[in-house]
Amino acid sequence: MRIQHSFMNNVRLHFKENGEKWLNELPSILSYCEEKWEMVIQKPYNLSINYVAPAIMKDNNEVVVKVCIPGLEFRDEVEALKLFENQKMNTLLDYDLNRGILILEKLIPGATLVEVGDERQETLIAANILKNLHIKAPRKSSLHTTKQREKNLEEIITQYPTGLGPISVEELHKALDIFTSMNKTAKHDWLLHGDFHHYNILSSDHYGWMSIDPKGLIGEREYDLIQYMLNNLPLENAYETIENRVNLFTEELSLKKDRLLLWGYCHSVLSTAWSVDKDGTYSKPFFKGISIFEDLYNEYFT
Template structure:
């Protein structure tokens, strides 16, 4: 079985020995899947770190099979899919927790939101999907909260006392203080997608749009929008595009612009830090967002550098 080269590299990079063992078992898991559900899997889609392919059931109906490395990530995604139960999210048909398998509805025609060329139209579509996904988090939910992201940034600060990539220690600490302030002042927790962006929203029947591939997170809706705003930015004029996206999201979803911009700043520092490799290369399109969110904030609310305000 010949696997996509980029897929194999990504699995090995993120999961090391566990990923290598999983890749060697993948043909066996696919065969198990076909036998268990009486389906025939077809050629996979372009893969990242999960094996995802369309399939045809014995009765002729079409589904999508997603095979993941079993563990916490799979369990979080399973919990999110079950909680949303098809509301704004792809429907879960069956699953096998031991082997990390999801059987999902197939969305048709299935084009991504990235294919909508009018950015404002795409943003309003995205806002409508987020509206459907805006579910108050259930009590005693085991899905990670945004506090885990704050803790992750704290680990980065401690591990890199002289800064990381393009960031000084001062910038990392400023972002961490804002993360802490926002988490400490959150009044309503929602179930979040956790990785909401253009490529995780697909077209479905009757001109509807549906989210896929949730990571699962608990927090404010404002936080769940930042990854979308960092994606599919033009080479020039990213400031105006992000500014307009902020306007549309706050208007359509009745959100706090102040908190949205603060989440934008601290999450963009975090996501850029995630992208730094051992040669100090990093995702420049994310990095530009740091200055943009800071500028947008200061135009409306004053200096973001007044860190002491956040901890009072």
């Protein structure tokens, strides 16, 4: 079985020794899938840190097989998929918690949102999905919350007291203060996608546009939009693009612009911090988002 070299490198970098062990076990896990579910796994998609491939079942129906390293993130995804059942999310058909296996409904043709090629239309499609996706958070859940995101940023500041990569210590502390204030003043908790962006939105002849690959998160609806805001930005006019997205989302979803912009600032700081590598590289779009959300908030509310 041939596995993409970039995928193997990503797994080793992200999961260290556990990743190497899992890569060695992956061929036998895939063989187990083919035997248990009577399927033939096809050539994988372009991979990041999970093995994802289409498969053909015995009855010729097509599905998607996703194999992950078992752990908390995988369990969160399973819980989110279950909770989002009958929403704008592809269906979880079966799973194996111990082996990290998901058998998912395949969306056909499965084009990503970026293939629409029209910024305004893409944003309206995304807004329509969220209208039919977000639901009130369950009373009991093991899913992560935005309060845990706040805690994560606090831990980063403790580890990097003078700043991290391009992020100044002042920006880190400002983002933490906003996180704390936003979590204290949040009025409603919602079940969020947790990683909502252009490449996690696919076309379906049967359902229309659908979302995939939820991380599962509990918090305010405004928070779930920030990852979309920071993705697929043009090299020029990023400020105008984010501003237009903010205005469309707040109008279509009846959201609070001030809270959307404040969540945008603190999540941009956190996302940039997550992206800083050992060699000093980082996500420039995420970093640019910090100043854009700050400037937009100042423009509208100060």
